[in-house]
Amino acid sequence: MNIDISGKTTIISGSTSGIGLAIAKGLAQAGASVVVNGRSQAAVDKAIAAVKQHASTATVRGVAADLGTAEGCALLIKAEPRCDILINNLGIYGPQPFFEIDDAEWSRYFEVNVLSGVRLARAYMPAMLEQNWGRVVFISSESALNIPADMIHYGFSKTALLGLARGLAKLAAGSGVTVNSVLPGPTLSEGAAQMLMASAPEGQTLEEAGVAFVKAQRPSSIIQRAATLEEVANMVVYVASPLSSATTGAALRVEGGVVDSL
Structure with a gap:
């Protein structure tokens, strides 16, 4: 199986480290033009260098913007008005007792983990549908199905992504645009x-x-x-490729079997 994403432009939110950076490296190695994103220019520049070191011939650029805000999303969209492959990876997490989570923290998790993906999908999917090809991937979590009692707000936000991705997949029915979720576990x-x-x-x-x-x-x-970062990224690279054309509306688990269901 030869995964070739040459000629496609991909944007990965929150991709200056961790799973996002591993995805950027994998997509660049498969031939895609990659746009990395982080909140600071220094972090973006470091990520660009890391991707180029991994895939020396790749086209890599970056946008420094806080996509947890409407203003940050608008900045990215203005800098990169089109993309073929959108990877909604941005997310925050952290344990916190439920009774100590105030409204502001609930709103922050929703803005960063959910609304960032809503805003970017709303901006980029119309052109994908017009050209009859595109990939949208939401990085969810096994915590979307296995809600952690010490991170209920996080689990809730990741469950929301499953509903969003499924709905958008139905919206794109009959087209060459697919929308899927990928659910990592401990990584x-x-x-x-x-x-x-x-x-x-x-x-x-x-x-x-x-x-x-x-x-x-x-x-x-x-x-x-x-799991290793590369193991998670490998799933995303496949889902972002032309080879995954019959996979859409799916919640694809790469969590090592943590979720105890068939």
Whole structure:
């Protein structure tokens, strides 16, 4: 199977680190022109360099904008008015007791995790439908199905993405535009690594810490370890490619079997 996305322009929100950056690298390696995004120009420049190091012949550019705001989304849309592949990766998370989450925090999670994707899909999908080809991917989470009691606001926002993606897929029915969700589970991103190593016993590697976390906190996992960034990115690259033309409206799990359902 040869994944070739040459000639397509892809925008990945929140892609200066973690899963977003891994997706940018994978898409660039598959031939796509890549637009990375982060809140600061320094972070964007660093991400551009990292993608070019991974795929030296790729066309890579970036836009510094806070897509958790309407103003930030407008800035990106003005700088990059069209794209063929939209990866809505931007998201925030963090444990917090439900009774301590105020309205402002609920609104912040909704603005960043959900409305950023709404705004970008609303801006870019019409041209995709007009040209009869496009890909929209929402990075959800296994927490969308397996709501964590200590991050209810996060789980809620990721569940919302599943409904949004399914609805948009139906809106694009009969066209060459597909809309899907990808659901990662525990993944060895920079943020997760920092959290894991902060409580890891001396001498324990990151991979070992990931295994310990999964066995303790996600015992239903079938792979019994955290996924790598590349493993998650590989799923997204396939879904973004022409090869996935019969896959739409789907919630595609790359969470190692944590969700205990058929």
